Amino acid sequence: MTLTNYIFFWGVIITMMVGNPIEAQESAGGKEYALKAAFLYRFIDYVNWKDYSKNQTFKIAILEESPITASLQGTPKTKKIEIKEYKNLDEISFCNILFVPYNSTIPIETILSKFSGKPVLIVTERNGNGKKGAHMNFVIVDNKLKFEVNLKAINKAGIGISSFLLQHAIIVQ
Numbered sequence: 001m002t003l004t005n006y007i008f009f010w011g012v013i014i015t016m017m018v019g020n021p022i023e024a025q026e027s028a029g030g031k032e033y034a035l036k037a038a039f040l041y042r043f044i045d046y047v048n049w050k051d052y053s054k055n056q057t058f059k060i061a062i063l064e065e066s067p068i069t070a071s072l073q074g075t076p077k078t079k080k081i082e083i084k085e086y087k088n089l090d091e092i093s094f095c096n097i098l099f100v101p102y103n104s105t106i107p108i109e110t111i112l113s114k115f116s117g118k119p120v121l122i123v124t125e126r127n128g129n130g131k132k133g134a135h136m137n138f139v140i141v142d143n144k145l146k147f148e149v150n151l152k153a154i155n156k157a158g159i160g161i162s163s164f165l166l167q168h169a170i171i172v173q
Contacts, residue, residue, distance in 0.1 A: 037071035048160035061095035100124040130172040
């Protein structure tokens with residue numbers, strides 16, 4: 001890990017833990033989604049996808065509309081990353097990360113079924129989705145943004161996750 005990555009990651013963690021409270025999801029606005037976008041970009045560095053070459057374009061799919069799209073597109077990228085919103089699940093053929101917003105009309109069970117056994121990191125933001133099988137789930141704990149990791153679901157997808165990232169996660173089963 002480069003010094004820049006190390007400093008940035010710890011900067012995000014310190015910001016989360018030190019009195020930078022986040023409003024509820026519906027009223028949080030840009031700051032919450034800017035932080036979630038920063039997390040998604042950091043996840044790229046600490047998650048391993050089988051059959052992914054760093055020379056390939058990395059694909060982030062957002063299911064339906066979400067404020068995270070603007071935050072992701074507004075963040076400077078050091079890699080070839082494609083960010084695209086999809087109106088429905090059938091439009092998504094391949095992606096590395098699938099972000100499912102809290103107001104998605106598609107049940108998480110349907111999403112998990114479509115990508116079962118595929119190396120797609122499914123990241124959600126609705127309470128309970130981590131326990132239902134989402135690989136990672138953003139939650140608000142003590143008015144701070146945190147993320148859950150479902151190790152069983154990640155292992156089934158054939159995705160590897162670094163122990164460094166797991167140190168900062170809430171592990172769910």
